[in-house]
Amino acid sequence: MHVGVRAEITVPGGASVPLVPVAGVGVRADHTRRGVLTSLMRAQLTEAAERGDVMAALHASETAIYGRFGYGVGTRAQSPVVRGSHAKIHPDMPAEGGVRLLDVEQAVARLPELYQRIGPHRPAMMTRPEEWWHDKIIRRLRTVSSLLVVVHNGPDGDDGYAVYRPKSDSSLDERRLAVSLEVEDMHAGSLAALAGLWRYLLGIDLVGEVRTWARPTDEPVETFLADPRAYRSGDVQDETWQRILDVPRALAARDYGDAEPVVVEIVDPLLDSNSGRYLIGPSAVERTDAAAQLRLGVDVLSMIYFGTYRPSILGAVGRIEVLEAAAPARADRLFGTDRAAWCGTAY
Numbered sequence: 001m002h003v004g005v006r007a008e009i010t011v012p013g014g015a016s017v018p019l020v021p022v023a024g025v026g027v028r029a030d031h032t033r034r035g036v037l038t039s040l041m042r043a044q045l046t047e048a049a050e051r052g053d054v055m056a057a058l059h060a061s062e063t064a065i066y067g068r069f070g071y072g073v074g075t076r077a078q079s080p081v082v083r084g085s086h087a088k089i090h091p092d093m094p095a096e097g098g099v100r101l102l103d104v105e106q107a108v109a110r111l112p113e114l115y116q117r118i119g120p121h122r123p124a125m126m127t128r129p130e131e132w133w134h135d136k137i138i139r140r141l142r143t144v145s146s147l148l149v150v151v152h153n154g155p156d157g158d159d160g161y162a163v164y165r166p167k168s169d170s171s172l173d174e175r176r177l178a179v180s181l182e183v184e185d186m187h188a189g190s191l192a193a194l195a196g197l198w199r200y201l202l203g204i205d206l207v208g209e210v211r212t213w214a215r216p217t218d219e220p221v222e223t224f225l226a227d228p229r230a231y232r233s234g235d236v237q238d239e240t241w242q243r244i245l246d247v248p249r250a251l252a253a254r255d256y257g258d259a260e261p262v263v264v265e266i267v268d269p270l271l272d273s274n275s276g277r278y279l280i281g282p283s284a285v286e287r288t289d290a291a292a293q294l295r296l297g298v299d300v301l302s303m304i305y306f307g308t309y310r311p312s313i314l315g316a317v318g319r320i321e322v323l324e325a326a327a328p329a330r331a332d333r334l335f336g337t338d339r340a341a342w343c344g345t346a347y
């Protein structure tokens with residue numbers, strides 16, 4: 001198991017806190033089921049918390065593993081596909097700005113700065129370390145000749161980009177339209193920029209389908225289209241699992257909706273200093289001796305922290321212990337967010 005270089009993660013309200021992106025979790029096949037992962041996780045999470053990191057996050061290839069270590073689903077994502085042969089842009093959609101393709105070295109020079117400027121604007125988005133750019137984008141751009149980069153420019157300059165790859169696709173039966181576009185990375189600073197990128201992708205000749213991966217659950221791409229059925233949203237699944245390492249700092253860092261405070265008891269068997277009761281309200285978060293109104297594990301805190309799941313639902317299905325009947329509705333308003341949380345960075 002290795003710890004990716006450190007980064008920052010955006011929390012609801014726009015502040016950011018230190019993040020440990022965790023990747024490459026694995027134990028030698030001849031040493032599994034002897035507690036090796038458990039020891040590694042304990043050591044890693046304890047060290048990261050002592051070092052001052054506030055959150056750890058990972059993409060889980062198996063979902064059964066991480067809850068026991070205090071990770072919970074912090075973000076969800078879907079992988080929409082738009083059928084190009086039917087997908088005309090709706091005539092009412094404004095056509096603002098323009099697009100241009102970058103060559104490889106222009107992209108290498110431009111994308112990291114553009115992402116940082118427009119990027120971490122949703123809850124759970126993260127800064128992308130230089131190493132990430134090198135491993136995931138730059139090296140591929142220099143070796144995969146079919147990978148293309150398009151940039152959108154709006155009234156204030158460049159405001160979005162897409163990294164995509166045309167792929168011949170025999171499953172698209174209309175012979176004339178036997179190409180799909182696979183969008184590997186796409187970020188836009190506004191809906192107009194996102195729509196501009198889609199207008200470009202869907203306008204490319206001979207494209208049967210545009211496929212995307214792990215997009216935000218609230219991106220309104222079907223509203224860009226004349227025929228909304230050209231859009232298929234794909235399954236919604238867990239995207240990232242978050243582990244809150246420093247509960248007081250994490251709770252204090254985010255904004256809350258307008259509601260009466262709730263007393264929430266957090267249970268964290270692994271990092272015990274997080275355990276305790278917190279009075280959470282729009283103007284302050286503080287530790288308290290008052291009786292708990294909601295009780296939840298630190299894994300479940302990640303599920304509500306970014307607004308991805310509603311406390312009232314988790315209370316109704318038993319993931320949150322409800323000790324005061326009115327508390328879940330207040331917690332819904334406190335923890336709710338305007339935009340769906342999304343990481344948008346695979347590591």
Ligand SMILES: CC(C)(COP(=O)(O)OP(=O)(O)OC[C@H]1O[C@@H](n2cnc3c(N)ncnc32)[C@H](O)[C@@H]1OP(=O)(O)O)[C@@H](O)C(=O)NCCC(=O)NCCS
Pocket residue numbers: 025026027028031032033034035036037038039059060061062064065
């Ligand atoms: C998954 C993996 C890291 C687990 O390592 P490990 O050292 O065997 O794990 P541990 O012995 O510490 O097991 C801890 C607990 O998790 C459970 N567990 C481990 N792997 C599991 C899995 N794949 N599915 C469900 N439960 C699992 C164990 O049963 C154990 O439960 P218990 O505490 O109730 O007994 C290891 O099997 C591995 O490297 N697999 C291949 C790579 C992989 O799948 N990595 C995950 C990437 S997200």
